[in-house]
Amino acid sequence: MPGLRANGGYRARMQTNTPRRSTRGTRRTIRLTRRGRIALIVTGAVVAGTAVAVPLLTTDDEGESRPTSLVIPEGWRATQVYEAVDKTLALPPGTTKKSLAKANLKLPNDAEGNPEGYLFPATYPLGENPTPEKLLTAMVDTANKKFTGAPVAAGAQRNALNVYQAVTIASIVQAEAADEEDMGKVARVVFNRLERGMPLQMDSTINYALGRSTLETSTKDTKVDSPYNSYQRMGLPPTPIDNPGDEAMSAAINPTPGDWLYFVTVKPGDTRFTADYAEHQRNVAEFNRVQESASKEAQAK
Known part of the structure; x- marks a missing residue:
């Protein structure tokens, strides 16, 4: 099954195209995971x-x-x-x-x-x-x-990963988590999706493929022909997508227990994780309302 373990580890370089998802609804409502780290946008751009x-x-x-x-x-x-x-x-x-x-x-x-x-x-x-x-x-x-020290190497092995795969997961966690408290949950979403043979569908990998940092990912973006397109390709991206720190690395080898498959940062300090897609759609709808309200306030100034 695509994305599951092979030879004792996850298939980090698997690039099988996944079935095309429905494109009904708005650009944001089709997204299964949502990049919440606004601070990283500032870091990347400034x-x-x-x-x-x-x-x-x-x-x-x-x-x-x-x-x-x-x-x-x-x-x-x-x-x-x-x-x-x-x-x-x-x-x-x-x-x-x-x-x-x-x-x-x-x-x-x-x-x-x-x-x-x-x-x-x-x-x-x-x-x-x-x-x-x-x-x-x-x-x-x-x-x-x-x-290569004992904590990371042992943690990677415990999760049926090699160290390079663990670093790759840590890089996704670093890019996606809104704050340090969310890192373990984001890591769990990655593991849960890999274990279920689901594409990761992380906006951060799209941003890496396109050489940018943004919260806006369109349907067209998710179709880009790149091994880093985790909407279209199964498993982990071929390399890390940034350089993670200690906290992200710790989360990658010690993911928080949970059944989550989706998450969205509705607003700063409010990242919602769920295993239910219908609930996730409601969270995304609220995210859209918050974004639209902020846009109107900015235009009024």
């Missing part, structure tokens, strides 16, 4: 553009300030990390991404050279003569220490 302001600064002998460390927030994508390193080190755009070929990063075989998910969010001192290779190596080495 922080990456101001990454040089994130590090601690020091003043040199000529009175000029220069960064002494670089802070990588939870949930940043690799592209955002590359941009931040370029800006912090005052390098031409694209330099850090090009440096991957010579960085010799110690990534798992499943990553196939893609460091997404392994650029661990933390504060990294620049030290003397910092280079993209040094910073990327520090991030990946930190991730390996976090992910």
